[in-house]
Amino acid sequence: xxxxxxxxxxxxxxxxxxxxxxxxxxxxxxxxxxxxxxxxxxxxxxxxxxxxxxxxxxxxxxxxxxxxxxxxxxxxxxxxxxxxxxxxxxxxxxxxxxxxxxxxxxxxxxxxxxxxxxxxxxxxxxxxxxxxxxx
Amino acid sequence: xxxxxxxxxxxxxxxxxxxxxxxxxxxxxxxxxxxxxxxxxxxxxxxxxxxxxxxxxxxxxxxxxxxxxxxxxxxxxxxxxxxxxxxxxxxxxxxxxxxxxxxxxxxxxxxxxxxxxxxxxxxxxxxxxxxxxxxxxxxxxxxxxxxxxxxxxxxxxxxxxxxxxxxxxxxxxxxxxxxxxxxxxxxxxxxxx
Numbered sequence: 001x002x003x004x005x006x007x008x009x010x011x012x013x014x015x016x017x018x019x020x021x022x023x024x025x026x027x028x029x030x031x032x033x034x035x036x037x038x039x040x041x042x043x044x045x046x047x048x049x050x051x052x053x054x055x056x057x058x059x060x061x062x063x064x065x066x067x068x069x070x071x072x073x074x075x076x077x078x079x080x081x082x083x084x085x086x087x088x089x090x091x092x093x094x095x096x097x098x099x100x101x102x103x104x105x106x107x108x109x110x111x112x113x114x115x116x117x118x119x120x121x122x123x124x125x126x127x128x129x130x131x132x133x134x135x
Numbered sequence: 136x137x138x139x140x141x142x143x144x145x146x147x148x149x150x151x152x153x154x155x156x157x158x159x160x161x162x163x164x165x166x167x168x169x170x171x172x173x174x175x176x177x178x179x180x181x182x183x184x185x186x187x188x189x190x191x192x193x194x195x196x197x198x199x200x201x202x203x204x205x206x207x208x209x210x211x212x213x214x215x216x217x218x219x220x221x222x223x224x225x226x227x228x229x230x231x232x233x234x235x236x237x238x239x240x241x242x243x244x245x246x247x248x249x250x251x252x253x254x255x256x257x258x259x260x261x262x263x264x265x266x267x268x269x270x271x272x273x274x275x276x277x278x279x280x281x282x283x284x285x286x287x288x289x290x291x292x293x294x295x296x297x298x299x300x301x302x303x304x305x306x307x308x309x310x311x312x313x314x315x316x317x318x319x320x321x322x323x324x325x326x327x328x
Contacts, residue, residue: 012147019151023158030162034169041173048180055187093192126237129184130225132191132218 025109025116032107039075040104044127046071051098051129058089058135060098068100077102078122090133100127167310171317174240174307178319181226186299186323188222189215195325207297207325208254212265212274215252219301223247242306242314249302249320253294255283262286262294288322298324 050068054060060068060082069080084099103122110117189209196210209215223229227245228237235241250267252274260283265274279286287293288300302320309315 015148015151019155022155026155026159026162030166033166037166037170037173041176044177044180048183051184052187128226129181130222131184131188132193132222134191 029109036104036106039077040125042075043072043077043100043102043104043125046075047098047100047127047129051096051131054086054096054098055131055134058092058094058096058133059086062087072100072102076105077125078105079103084128086133089135092133092135094133096131096133098127098129101125102127163310170240171307171309171315175317175319178227178303178305179321182223182301182303182319183321183323184226185219185222186301186321189218189299190297190323190325191218194218203258205257208256208263209252209297212252212267215299216250216267216272216274219250219299220247223303240307242308246304247301248304248318249289249300251288251300253286253288253298253300255294255297257283257296260284290320290322292322294324296324296326298322 046068050060050064053064057064065082065085065087068082072080080100080102082098082100084097086096086098090096102125104125106121106123108119108121110119194209194211194215196208199206199208199210220233223245224231224233227241228235229245230236233245233247234243235245247267247269249269252265254263254265256262260281262279262282264277264279264286266277267274282294284293284295288298289302290300292298300320300322302318304316304318306314306316
């Protein structure tokens with residue numbers, strides 16, 4: 001009788017522990033998903049600020065390109081390239097482009113036996129905005 | 136006694152499962168809601184860039200500006216709308232029929248619901264409004280005599296200088312195959328230096 005009662009408790013605890021573990025995994029996954037989306041949104045906001053600078057100057061200066069890259073690096077982005085971006089001054093009214101190619105770090109979850117492993121991976125992103133020069 | 140204990144375990148297990156399931160569903164919906172919010176912000180940036188692109192010198196009435204340097208107006212609503220469509224397609228990633236080609240979240244055609252131009256004559260205070268009919272893609276011209284500083288756009292912004300108002304409707308993916316229709320709108324004005 002006593003033994004059976006203990007067995008019942010053990011089953012209860014196992015269920016609770018697995019439940020709490022699953023919730024923790026899901027919570028961690030949710031937090032990571034929101035962080036990644038938030039960073040992607042922030043990167044787009046950075047791009048918006050710099051397309052306005054390109055509009056008013058007619059090009060993206062080397063100094064502003066450096067600042068743009070630093071802003072994206074602060075958000076965790078790597079392998080940032082600006083190829084295709086308007087880097088030389090154009091005439092008032094001409095097309096201007098800001099094309100950012102970069103890698104966004106993301107976390108992947110892998111269950112290895114009873115170990116939950118966080119693996120760092122990278123996702124390629126392209127942010128492009130087009131407008132006209134107003135220099 | 137034994138039976139009661141087993142019942143208790145089963146009930147506890149079911150309760151834990153229900154709680155986990157409810158938490159998971161709630162978290163999925165919150166993530167989806169946040170994703171729609173972020174995607175809406177990105178689309179808003181893209182719409183603003185498209186609006187601002189139409190306020191370039193190619194679409195401005197330079198002849199009028201050479202006569203009256205204070206008067207900055209758009210010369211032709213049809214040309215302005217063509218520019219708007221061109222840059223909207225570039226910025227959002229749409230094909231010629233405004234269907235998404237690169238956007239991961241938009242489902243179906245992007246609809247231009249509203250497109251209005253407010254040409255302001257700073258000397259007289261007169262405002263000429265051009266309203267696009269989205270079905271016929273033609274403009275209705277409305278004159279507002281001396282209404283500069285009084286006239287408001289559909290977003291409630293006062294028209295003090297030449298302004299573009301646009302609204303697009305997009306259908307975004309949410310979760311479990313559900314879609315959400317959202318309007319993205321903004322007003323952008325040109326201010327002379």
